[in-house]
Amino acid sequence: MIKIDVLLGFLDSGKTTLINSLISKENNEKIYILQQEDGKEKLNYKYSRLTPKITSSEIEEIVNDFSPDRIIIELNGMEDIDEFLEIFHDKHIKAMCEINKIITTIDAKKANNYFMNMAQIIRRYILNSDIVVLTKGENINKKDIRNIKNNIKSVNEIATIHYFNNIEEEKSKVKKREFYSQIDKHSNTLFYIMLSLCILVLIGFCFNLGNIIYKDKSSRAFLYDISIKFLGMFIETVPFILIGAFVSSILQVYISDDMLIKLIPKNKILSSIFASILGIVFPICDCGTIPVARGFIKKGLPINVAITFMLSAPIVNPIAIASSVYVFSDMPEIIISRIIIGVLIAIVVGLLLNRYSPSEIASDYIVNCQCNLCQGKILKAESKLDKIKSVILLSGDEFFNVSKYMIVGVLLSSIMQKIFSLDTVNFTSSSKIGSILIMMVVAFMLSVCSTSDSFIAKGFLKNFTKVSVVGFLVLGPMIDIKNTFMLIGSFKKEFVLKLMILTVGLTFLSLMVINI
Amino acid sequence: MKNIDKETVLKIIVDLCISGFLYFLICSNKVGEFVHPRIIIFIKLSIVLFIIIAFVLLFETQNKSYVKRKLNGYYVYIIPFLILCIFINFAPTSAYISSDINNIREKIASDNEEVLSNKKKIQRLIENDIFEVGEENYIDFLNLASKDYEAISKKTITMTGFVYRDNSLNKDEFALVRILMSCCSADTKVVGMICNKELDKSYKNDTWVKVSGRLQKNNKGEAILKINSIKVIDKPSNIYIYYH
Numbered sequence: 060m061i062k063i064d065v066l067l068g069f070l071d072s073g074k075t076t077l078i079n080s081l082i083s084k085e086n087n088e089k090i091y092i093l094q095q096e097d098g099k100e101k102l103n104y105k106y107s108r109l110t111p112k113i114t115s116s117e118i119e120e121i122v123n124d125f126s127p128d129r130i131i132i133e134l135n136g137m138e139d140i141d142e143f144l145e146i147f148h149d150k151h152i153k154a155m156c157e158i159n160k161i162i163t164t165i166d167a168k169k170a171n172n173y174f175m176n177m178a179q180i181i182r183r184y185i186l187n188s189d190i191v192v193l194t195k196g197e198n199i200n201k202k203d204i205r206n207i208k209n210n211i212k213s214v215n216e217i218a219t220i221h222y223f224n225n226i227e228e229e230k231s232k233v234k235k236r237e238f239y240s241q242i243d244k245h246s247n248t249l250f251y252i253m254l255s256l257c258i259l260v261l262i263g264f265c266f267n268l269g270n271i272i273y274k275d276k277s278s279r280a281f282l283y284d285i286s287i288k289f290l291g292m293f294i295e296t297v298p299f300i301l302i303g304a305f306v307s308s309i310l311q312v313y314i315s316d317d318m319l320i321k322l323i324p325k326n327k328i329l330s331s332i333f334a335s336i337l338g339i340v341f342p343i344c345d346c347g348t349i350p351v352a353r354g355f356i357k358k359g360l361p362i363n364v365a366i367t368f369m370l371s372a373p374i375v376n377p378i379a380i381a382s383s384v385y386v387f388s389d390m391p392e393i394i395i396s397r398i399i400i401g402v403l404i405a406i407v408v409g410l411l412l413n414r415y416s417p418s419e420i421a422s423d424y425i426v427n428c429q430c431n432l433c434q435g436k437i438l439k440a441e442s443k444l445d446k447i448k449s450v451i452l453l454s455g456d457e458f459f460n461v462s463k464y465m466i467v468g469v470l471l472s473s474i475m476q477k478i479f480s481l482d483t484v485n486f487t488s489s490s491k492i493g494s495i496l497i498m499m500v501v502a503f504m505l506s507v508c509s510t511s512d513s514f515i516a517k518g519f520l521k522n523f524t525k526v527s528v529v530g531f532l533v534l535g536p537m538i539d540i541k542n543t544f545m546l547i548g549s550f551k552k553e554f555v556l557k558l559m560i561l562t563v564g565l566t567f568l569s570l571m572v573i574n575i
Numbered sequence: 576m577k578n579i580d581k582e583t584v585l586k587i588i589v590d591l592c593i594s595g596f597l598y599f600l601i602c603s604n605k606v607g608e609f610v611h612p613r614i615i616i617f618i619k620l621s622i623v624l625f626i627i628i629a630f631v632l633l634f635e636t637q638n639k640s641y642v643k644r645k646l647n648g649y650y651v652y653i654i655p656f657l658i659l660c661i662f663i664n665f666a667p668t669s670a671y672i673s674s675d676i677n678n679i680r681e682k683i684a685s686d687n688e689e690v691l692s693n694k695k696k697i698q699r700l701i702e703n704d705i706f707e708v709g710e711e712n713y714i715d716f717l718n719l720a721s722k723d724y725e726a727i728s729k730k731t732i733t734m735t736g737f738v739y740r741d742n743s744l745n746k747d748e749f750a751l752v753r754i755l756m757s758c759c760s761a762d763t764k765v766v767g768m769i770c771n772k773e774l775d776k777s778y779k780n781d782t783w784v785k786v787s788g789r790l791q792k793n794n795k796g797e798a799i800l801k802i803n804s805i806k807v808i809d810k811p812s813n814i815y816i817y818y819h
Contacts, residue, residue, distance in 0.1 A: 182641070186640075186641070186642065186643055213642070214641075214642050214643070215642065215643040216642075216643060216644050216645040217643050217644075217645055218643070286658045287609075287760045287761075288760060288761040289655070289658055290609050290655070290658060290659065290760065291609040291610060291759035291760030291761045292759055292760075292761045293655050294597070294600065294606070294609045294610050294614075294618065294759070295609070295610045295614055295758065295759040297593065297597070297618075297621060298614065298617035298618050298620065298621040299617065301621045301624055301625070302617065302620070302621070305624065382757070382818075385818075448631055451627055451628055451631045452628075452631060452632070452635070454624075454628070455586060455590070455628035455631070455632060458628075459586060459589070463648045463649070463651050463652075466651045466652065466654055466655065467651060470654060473761065476761060507758075507761065507762055508758045508759070508762070510758055511757040511758030511759075511762045514689060514690070514757045514762065514764070514818075515762060517689045518685065518686075518689045521685070
């Protein structure tokens with residue numbers, strides 16, 4: 060099979076230079092080069108030709124005359140790449156050769172300019188590429204390079220990005236064969252793995268997998284525990300995330316920006332207070348609040364509204380309040396301080412983080428998404444049917460974006476629950492501070508739902524002070540392992556860290572205040 | 576296959592797998608083993624939503640994607656299915672008692688205490704001589720036994736549960752245990768009564784029984800159930816007691 064490499068890129072972006080580096084590599088391959096245009100840099104190579112229009116017969120001819128191992132095709136900057144790739148769908152051509160790599164070269168100095176003014180074309184290139192080469196990168200600072208790389212990644216996550224300062228570096232790197240070595244067949248294998256999932260499940264049933272592997276009784280019991288916990292949390296969380304995703308996409312599609320401006324108070328503090336009680340209207344469990352908060356940010360709502368809603372909704376959730384009233388009916392001070400401290404912290408954290416812009420805190424998928432749904436007609440759908448379709452597609456997308464991280468979070472927290480087993484938290488602390496700290500750590504590790512944490516909290520009253528149990532009840536719904544993972548999937552890591560430090564710190568401080 | 580967007584196909588597969596998984600749980604009545612019944616309505620809703628999403632996505636498979644994303648993230652969806660494979664069909668009831676409990680007496684005492692209502696007075700009146708403890712009035716019974724002992728000490732009490740014995744119990748005692756769920760299977764409690772009767776070895780742990788007897792106080796002042804009759808029954812379809 061003959062390998063075909065295709066080079067894309069604007070005029071003077073270093074395509075020919077790259078070809079020169081590629082062929083200077085010492086190897087036994089017989090390479091043929093097909094150029095569509097003649098650039099500044101001249102190709103100095105015997106087996107090459109210039110042709111204005113590349114056709115299947117041309118390729119056939121080359122194969123017959125030279126029988127090369129590899130053909131490198133340099134495309135004209137204006138050629139329609141999709142049209143060109145059609146050639147290789149031809150049965151005859153398919154039998155002889157296959158596309159190996161599609162490479163785009165971009166002049167690093169002009170990259171940002173391209174992204175601004177020729178976004179359509181450069182996106183087409185990047186989307187189709189396996190390798191993106193940033194050339195002529197001298198004198199560009201690291202931040203700009205990172206920016207360019209992020210821009211590329213937002214269109215195509217799979218492509219390998221090479222960045223060469225100058226021609227010497229390019230030559231040496233290409234020589235070391237690092238260039239071709241990143242062969243990415245991941246997406247293909249994964250596709251088949253998922254297809255065979257059903258078969259896997261069947262096999263699992265037939266052999267009763269676990270029974271065979273885990274003959275040992277104690278390790279089996281350990282696995283049971285984790286599996287029961289995992290499945291319970293997973294099954295409980297899935298519907299709430301999906302519902303949260305629907306709420307978020309209904310907001311995207313149906314509520315216009317004008318309506319939002321009318322709805323939400325202009326004053327920062329008022330809008331925070333508004334957001335903190337919004338949780339009573341949207342009674343979503345702590346897992347469902349993250350998709351909704353993502354929706355808020357995507358829609359362009361102030362950061363403080365999104366953050367405050369995300370933190371306070373699980374605490375003001377009517378079911379959570381009802382269950383804590385049942386459990387602590389003779390200790391109303393616990394219920395009241397949970398709600399007041401929780402809401403206050405949510406408001407303060409929201410206001411403190413308000414100085415960041417959405418692009419500073421949220422991942423590119425939320426604020427700068429290039430996908431079909433965000434770039435296409437979906438959000439501007441006019442007819443009723445289109446709007447419903449948009450809501451469904453958006454919420455599907457949202458569900459997948461959040462649930463991936465949820466599964467990892469749930470798995471980790473079920474293991475943590477087992478290790479920190481609810482029954483083995485027998486250690487006590489004589490000091491008040493120690494007791495508060497322990498309760499906060501336990502709240503983070505256990506990741507129990509805000510609707511049921513009161514029952515668990517009651518058990519802690521035996522060993523810990525009331526104030527520290529309030530700490531458990533306040534911190535648990537806002538920050539725990541499970542939602543930390545979901546936060547990392549939606550927000551920038553530094554921001555998640557700031558949010559966690561602020562929330563934990565403020566909880567601790569306010570508990571210390573009432574402790575005095 | 577050339578023009579089909581792989582990510583969309585993956586989404587459809589995962590969608591259908593999750594909804595199939597949830598549907599299977601509901602049909603086989605297993606869902607109650609993992610979540611509180613109040614969540615079942617949300618699960619049903621999400622099955623419908625998943626199928627609608629998959630259906631709409633079906634028409635999107637031909638559309639060319641604007642972005643290329645890493646698909647590795649979809650690996651994680653295998654986890655719940657693998658875990659279900661390991662777990663399904665062969666977990667005994669006592670698996671729900673966390674495996675590291677080795678003092679059932681203390682566990683029951685502390686967990687019973689946690690589920691009690693803090694209301695001073697219990698309103699429920701018992702008119703019959705026989706007090707049948709079922710799933711719906713189990714917590715009431717525990718409340719009565721600890722706070723209004725006099726009111727029910729003269730009644731004959733019938734209740735079901737599974738037998739659990741370990742070293743913390745005397746020879747003539749066994750624990751009659753039920754598992755109580757407040758939200759999902761990650762937050763269960765072990766509730767029950769210590770019963771007074773010497774059982775022979777045929778009553779292994781996990782044997783489901785129906786007992787009747789009267790409440791008594793032991794020398795420590797704890798309420799225990801003095802058994803008159805005991806009968807082995809089949810494992811009920813629903814082993815849990817739920818908070819209402």
